[in-house]
Amino acid sequence: MSGLLKKSIIKRLFYYFALFAAAILAIITGFFLNDLNEINIYVFGAALLIFLMYFVWVYYREVVFPLEVILEQMKALLTGKDYKKIYTRRMDEIGIIAHFFNEVTRSFEKVSMDIKEGKRMLNELEIAAQLQADILPKASPKVKGLLVEAKTRPAAELGGDNFDFIKRKENTFIYIGDVTGHGVPAGLVMTMVNTLIHTFVEIYDNAYDIIVNTNKQLKSRIKSTMFMTMVLLKWNEMSNKMTFVGSGHEHIIIYRASSGTCETVKSGGIALGMVPDNSKLVKEKELPLNEGDVLVLYSDGITEGRNMSGEMYTLERLLKAVEKFATEYDPDGIVHHIALDYSKFVQNHVQDDDVTLMVIKYVGNTGKEKASISSTKWSDEQ
Amino acid sequence: MNEDYTPSITLYNKKNSAGDTIVQLEGDLDKAGLEQIKEEFEGIINNIPDGKNFIIDLTNLNFINSEGIGFLFQVHCTLSKRNVRVILIGPNKSVEDVLHVIGFHQVVDIFPDFNSIK
Numbered sequence: 001m002s003g004l005l006k007k008s009i010i011k012r013l014f015y016y017f018a019l020f021a022a023a024i025l026a027i028i029t030g031f032f033l034n035d036l037n038e039i040n041i042y043v044f045g046a047a048l049l050i051f052l053m054y055f056v057w058v059y060y061r062e063v064v065f066p067l068e069v070i071l072e073q074m075k076a077l078l079t080g081k082d083y084k085k086i087y088t089r090r091m092d093e094i095g096i097i098a099h100f101f102n103e104v105t106r107s108f109e110k111v112s113m114d115i116k117e118g119k120r121m122l123n124e125l126e127i128a129a130q131l132q133a134d135i136l137p138k139a140s141p142k143v144k145g146l147l148v149e150a151k152t153r154p155a156a157e158l159g160g161d162n163f164d165f166i167k168r169k170e171n172t173f174i175y176i177g178d179v180t181g182h183g184v185p186a187g188l189v190m191t192m193v194n195t196l197i198h199t200f201v202e203i204y205d206n207a208y209d210i211i212v213n214t215n216k217q218l219k220s221r222i223k224s225t226m227f228m229t230m231v232l233l234k235w236n237e238m239s240n241k242m243t244f245v246g247s248g249h250e251h252i253i254i255y256r257a258s259s260g261t262c263e264t265v266k267s268g269g270i271a272l273g274m275v276p277d278n279s280k281l282v283k284e285k286e287l288p289l290n291e292g293d294v295l296v297l298y299s300d301g302i303t304e305g306r307n308m309s310g311e312m313y314t315l316e317r318l319l320k321a322v323e324k325f326a327t328e329y330d331p332d333g334i335v336h337h338i339a340l341d342y343s344k345f346v347q348n349h350v351q352d353d354d355v356t357l358m359v360i361k362y363v364g365n366t367g368k369e370k371a372s373i374s375s376t377k378w379s380d381e382q
Numbered sequence: 383m384n385e386d387y388t389p390s391i392t393l394y395n396k397k398n399s400a401g402d403t404i405v406q407l408e409g410d411l412d413k414a415g416l417e418q419i420k421e422e423f424e425g426i427i428n429n430i431p432d433g434k435n436f437i438i439d440l441t442n443l444n445f446i447n448s449e450g451i452g453f454l455f456q457v458h459c460t461l462s463k464r465n466v467r468v469i470l471i472g473p474n475k476s477v478e479d480v481l482h483v484i485g486f487h488q489v490v491d492i493f494p495d496f497n498s499i500k
Contacts, residue, residue, distance in 0.1 A: 178448065180448050180449055180452035225452065225459045227484075229448065251483075266483070270484070270485025270489075274484075274485060274489055275489065300447060304412070304447055
């Protein structure tokens with residue numbers, strides 16, 4: 001019986017109340033059975049009062065006071081003030097409320113720490129994304145004899161796609177690259193490669209040596225199995241010659257102005273970071289160009305972009321788009337319209353991979369120049 | 383998403399007379415596909431005995447992209463440390479093209495069928 005009462009304050013109070021009621025009933029019955037006299041009334045009144053006071057005292061001590069303690073902590077929690085753990089060994093209804101409060105606040109604390117940690121990591125990601133954005137060229141360059149336009153959009157805060165334009169003496173090196181995956185690891189590799197290429201451009205004047213040495217350094221530095229596909233172009237503005245070294249990247253699209261059609265050239269080679277020595281697997285080749293011809297370089301985020309039905313954009317669609325727009329527009333217009341065409345196709349499908357598009361038109365000595373500086377940020381604005 | 387959008391991996395319990403492990407990949411090995419098979423695949427790799435061959439049958443693989451190749455490259459690097467040779471079998475034209483473009487055939491041997499394995 002005492003065990004049962006310990007587990008429930010409500011039952012205990014009811015028990016006391018029942019006792020109280022029974023006592024009153026007994027006394028009243030006693031009165032009716034005996035004659036009423038003064039002393040009995042006083043005794044009755046005193047007993048009643050004592051019992052009542054005891055009952056109220058027990059009620060206050062067992063119910064009201066503990067509840068006040070709990071409510072004080074709950075109020076503190078709800079108003080964002082400091083709260084304390086509630087200590088009790090009670091196992092009745094009040095005890096349950098107290099233990100519940102402790103349990104809930106413990107979970108709060110854990111969740112709040114997880115959120116803080118998440119916020120911190122997000123902050124650091126933002127800083128890293130800014131670092132990477134600082135490395136990527138913000139605007140398409142002015143190159144003698146060429147009109148160059150490029151746009152990119154990463155799938156996550158940090159992307160694996162990258163490109164750059166590096167001018168040194170009469171040569172301009174242009175590359176487009178794609179690290180496996182995206183996010184922080186890809187961003188790190190991409191940054192490493194960018195630095196290596198910039199460094200080697202200062203040492204070598206041909207694309208082959210730059211690629212071979214970049215690969216050697218990359219493979220020796222990173223133990224990871226990430227690799228990077230790339231095409232490195234070299235444009236010599238004195239001889240008006242375009243050469244390239246392919247490293248496992250997508251085909252190079254050439255739009256021939258004379259026929260109004262596209263041809264594709266295999267990049268060849270092997271992706272950077274796959275083998276320690278790629279010197280026998282890559283070659284520098286010439287890309288013969290006539291005035292008006294247009295080169296299109298892209299990352300597989302474009303050809304493999306899916307729409308809501310799961311269809312891919314594919315190289316075929318890209319070739320059709322190039323043929324359609326290259327007749328009418330210069331590189332800035334071509335990039336703009338292909339980007340639109342692509343966006344219309346994929347619509348709201350989540351962007352799985354980084355997308356990069358680069359268009360280069362050989363204008364020769366016509367004196368044609370870029371009208372204005374255009375941003376390399378890919379937007380869906382019409 | 384239709385049924386064919388996600389791949390599945392089927393494990394042939396076939397070990398050939400030389401004790402090699404054979405695995406068949408069916409469907410599309412893109413980002414979604416990778417996520418689905420990664421864990422099971424890694425479990426299989428852990429049980430491959432050292433010094434044997436690991437043959438991946440690509441006959442029924444529709445599609446692979448650089449991320450899928452990245453995964454296979456990782457598998458190759460892990461296994462080559464244990465002297466296990468990774469061999470790819472029977473890729474269709476478009477899968478073979480992607481493997482060749484990236485240069486993966488320079489890293490791992492690719493044969494048209496089981497009989498032509500050297």
